[in-house]
Amino acid sequence: MARSATAYQRRILSSSDDYRCEGHIHVAAARRKSGHTTTINGMIESNDTNEKAIDRQLLKRYAEDFNSDRANLVAANAAVSAGVLEAATDYKGQRSLPRDFSIELKQGSITNQRRSGRCWMFASLNTLRYELMHTWNLDDFEFSETYLFFWDAMEKSNTYLENVLATLDEPTDSRIFQEINDGPADDGGWWQMFAALVNKYGLVPKSAYPESANSKDSDAFKQYLNSKLREFAADLRDRHAAGTPIDELRTLKNEDMSTVYRMCAIALGEPPETFDFLVRTSDDDKKDAGSDGIGSDKKADKPKSGKDERRQIREFGITPVEFYRKYVPFDVNDLVTLCNVPMESRPFNTRYRIRFTANVAEAGDMEFINVPLDAFKKAAIDQISAGHPIWFACDCTQFSLRSAGYFDRDSVRVDQLFGTEFTFDKAQGLEYGDSPSNHAMTFTGVNLDGDGRPNRWKVENSWGKDNGDDGYYVASDAWFDRYVTEIIIRKEYLDEATRSLLTAEPVELDPWEPLTKRSR
Numbered sequence: 061m062a063r064s065a066t067a068y069q070r071r072i073l074s075s076s077d078d079y080r081c082e083g084h085i086h087v088a089a090a091r092r093k094s095g096h097t098t099t100i101n102g103m104i105e106s107n108d109t110n111e112k113a114i115d116r117q118l119l120k121r122y123a124e125d126f127n128s129d130r131a132n133l134v135a136a137n138a139a140v141s142a143g144v145l146e147a148a149t150d151y152k153g154q155r156s157l158p159r160d161f162s163i164e165l166k167q168g169s170i171t172n173q174r175r176s177g178r179c180w181m182f183a184s185l186n187t188l189r190y191e192l193m194h195t196w197n198l199d200d201f202e203f204s205e206t207y208l209f210f211w212d213a214m215e216k217s218n219t220y221l222e223n224v225l226a227t228l229d230e231p232t233d234s235r236i237f238q239e240i241n242d243g244p245a246d247d248g249g250w251w252q253m254f255a256a257l258v259n260k261y262g263l264v265p266k267s268a269y270p271e272s273a274n275s276k277d278s279d280a281f282k283q284y285l286n287s288k289l290r291e292f293a294a295d296l297r298d299r300h301a302a303g304t305p306i307d308e309l310r311t312l313k314n315e316d317m318s319t320v321y322r323m324c325a326i327a328l329g330e331p332p333e334t335f336d337f338l339v340r341t342s343d344d345d346k347k348d349a350g351s352d353g354i355g356s357d358k359k360a361d362k363p364k365s366g367k368d369e370r371r372q373i374r375e376f377g378i379t380p381v382e383f384y385r386k387y388v389p390f391d392v393n394d395l396v397t398l399c400n401v402p403m404e405s406r407p408f409n410t411r412y413r414i415r416f417t418a419n420v421a422e423a424g425d426m427e428f429i430n431v432p433l434d435a436f437k438k439a440a441i442d443q444i445s446a447g448h449p450i451w452f453a454c455d456c457t458q459f460s461l462r463s464a465g466y467f468d469r470d471s472v473r474v475d476q477l478f479g480t481e482f483t484f485d486k487a488q489g490l491e492y493g494d495s496p497s498n499h500a501m502t503f504t505g506v507n508l509d510g511d512g513r514p515n516r517w518k519v520e521n522s523w524g525k526d527n528g529d530d531g532y533y534v535a536s537d538a539w540f541d542r543y544v545t546e547i548i549i550r551k552e553y554l555d556e557a558t559r560s561l562l563t564a565e566p567v568e569l570d571p572w573e574p575l576t577k578r579s580r
Contacts, residue, residue, distance in 0.1 A: 135477050145461060145472060153471030154464070157534045161505035161518050165449055168193055168200040170531030172524035175277040177247025177580030180453075181205050181212070182522035183500040184254035187449045187548070188263070188388055190504075195389040196373060197341040204269040207380070210328045211261045212253070212419055213245050213282075217289055217320040219421045220244035221313045224293040228300040228309075239571045240416055244289040247278055248578030249419060251451050251500075251548045255392040256423035261331075262380030263388065268335035274327040281327040288323065292316045337375040337383065340368060395451075395548045396562065399428045400436040401575055403487045408432050409557060412575060413566035428576060429561050433541060441506060441514060442553045449502050449520070453546035453579045455489075456499035459539060465528030467519065467535035467543070486542055490574050497545045500579035501533075514540070545576055 126132050138147035167190055173182050185203040193201050223240045230237040274281040296309050375383070399412075406412070410430050417426040431439075440450055459472040466472070475481050489495035505518025517540055519533040551559065569575055 129479075131479065135479070139477060144474065144477065148472050148474045148477040149461060149464070150471055150473045150476075153468055153473070154466060156470065157466065157468060157516050157536060159518075159529060159532070159534055161507040161516070163445055163508065164505035164518060165190060165444070165447065166194075167449070167502075167504050167520055168202065170520070170525045171202060171205075171522045173205070173522045174271075174524075175279065176209075176275060177278065178205055178209060178275075179522055180249040180251065180500040180579040181208055181254055183451045183502045183520075183579075184251055185263075186502045186520055186522070187451050188392075190449050191389050192387055196339070196387065198339055199342045201339065202266040204264045204266045206271055206275040206328055207264045207269040207331050208254070208257050208261070209247075209275050209278075210269075210324055210331050211257050212249065213285065213324050213328075214317075214320060215257065215260075215420045216245040217285065218313075218317055219418050220289055221292060221296070221316065222421050223416055224296055225306065225309060225313065228297055232297075235572065236416070236570070241290065241293070243282075243286060244293075245282060245285050246578075246580075247282065248580040250417075250426050250453070250546075250576075250578060251395070251397055252423075252426050253419040255395070256418070256420035258384060258392050259423070260420060262382070262384040264332060264335055264380045264383060265337060268332050268337070269329070272328050281323075285320070285323055285327075288319060292319075332380070334377045334379050335383075337373070337378055339373050340370040341373065343370050390550075394551055396551055396554065396558075397426075397428045398436055398439060398547050398549055398554075398558070399430045399545060399576055400433050400486075401430050401490055401545060402433070402485075403491055403574065405491075406430055406575055409561060411561050411564045411566040412569055414569050414571055414573075414575065416571050427566055428546070429558060430575070431558055435555060435558060436547065437514070437540070438555070439549045439553050439558075440503065440547050441508075443549055444503055444506050446553070448550065449504050451500060451548040452503055452544055453497040453500045453576065454544045455495040455497060456501070456543075458495050458543050462523070462527055465533040467533055467539045469539060469542075470536065489542075490545070493574070495543060496574070496577040497579055498577060503547075504532075513537075 135147065141147075167186070171182050171186065173179055182205055185205060185208075189201050189203055192198070220240065227234075227237055227240060232238075232241075292313070296312065299309060299312070300306075378386075402408075408430050409432075411427060412430060413425050413427045415425055418424055440452075443450055454467075456467070459469045459474075460467050461472060484492070484494055486495075501522070502520040503517050504520045506514050507516045509515050514537045516537060517535045519535050521528055521531055521533055523531065525531045551562070
């Protein structure tokens with residue numbers, strides 16, 4: 061059915077030789093004046109030579125080349141019908157990555173960050189709960205992610221406004237202010253942000269502060285929180301331009317934070333100041349065994365009933381900080397962020413600090429030690445071999461099968477599907493923004509071959525049980541080398557050269573310079 065011409069089209073038609081056909085309006089006069097034929101509902105056919113344009117003769121050749129190769133037609137049928145990743149899946153690659161591991165850590169139930177950018181928080185808490193569960197002999201446990209999410213929103217808001225106060229004379233279109241102003245309280249983060257929150261606010265079990273609609277899907281909450289923060293920023297800058305002194309501006313900032321608290325409390329509910337805690341320890345037969353490992357007669361004499369006789373751990377009115385200090389068996393400050401960023405502009409064996417990356421203002425900006433791949437991987441193997449999981453950051457989008465649970469180039473053969481090689485190495489991928497870190501997960505296992513070299517890694521994700529193999533993924537060692545950019549390592553597993561860098565003066569980087577990005 062032919063459509064009515066627009067006012068612009070009618071003006072053209074009034075001064076040209078025109079006709080309608082099959083819903084198109086063809087303009088002959090315009091062609092004669094401008095040197096090209098315009099088809100309103102079609103393409104522009106150029107008679108002029110323009111070296112910037114896609115040449116129509118080249119397009120014709122591209123199509124002929126495409127259709128002359130049967131492999132392209134088979135690939136197109138598969139990709140159009142099933143999607144790129146399904147069409148590129150290689151069963152041989154998957155079969156080369158069995159889900160058994162020579163070193164494997166027993167973890168609790170799979171967690172689910174849902175539609176939020178809290179992966180860094182989930183991965184951090186998953187490393188802590190493993191230690192808590194095995195110290196206190198618990199079958200399962202989960203910390204409250206929402207508790208830290210509340211305080212992270214508060215702290216990021218405060219730090220954003222402090223950064224605004226620190227850059228009052230910067231033009232709003234300057235690169236540094238644009239960086240500060242981009243998502244003032246967005247979800248993403250790093251391990252050190254998590255550690256800063258735990259140091260200040262402690263931890264609570266999930267039962268004390270469960271998930272809410274806005275922690276499961278944070279978009280609307282963060283959208284309006286960010287809008288309000290930018291309004292506060294504009295007000296502070298306007299008052300500064302009018303001559304208001306800095307101490308008065310900071311007083312105003314503190315008043316603004318009352319609105320931030322109100323928004324956070326309405327969206328998430330207020331966090332508890334104290335709570336009661338009750339868990340039962342695992343029903344472990346070993347605790348009833350004699351020195352020879354044989355169960356005692358007392359166990360057989362116990363009356364049989366439905367009553368749960370397992371030992372209880374109970375607390376009444378405990379604070380979040382007290383809970384963290386009493387039940388988490390290590391200090392979050394005893395872990396260090398190692399990077400493997402093989403760029404010439406980021407020399408190895410150097411400590412870096414990225415400006416304007418703090419969430420808790422007084423805790424300072426994020427710091428990283430960049431090390432070669434062999435030191436990076438050895439630290440990971442040593443820590444997991446000693447029975448401790450590893451927080452890590454990566455580009456989870458590259459060569460990833462989300463539903464099947466694989467991170468592996470040989471299992472996602474997009475090179476074969478598209479008939480082209482993807483040749484970036486790790487340094488190029490980071491420098492050109494092709495494969496920055498964007499997601500945090502937890503290593504809970506590794507398989508070592510007969511020579512003690514890793515060939516695959518067990519990955520605990522936070523996307524729920526319906527993704528991967530009941531929430532777990534397997535990553536090839538080659539994928540680890542290429543796409544894992546950060547790991548969190550206990551100081552005791554650092555080599556001497558790396559440990560000596562902990563006190564070195566850091567090289568400061570601007571937040572847009574490539575090294576690492578927040579995980580979401």
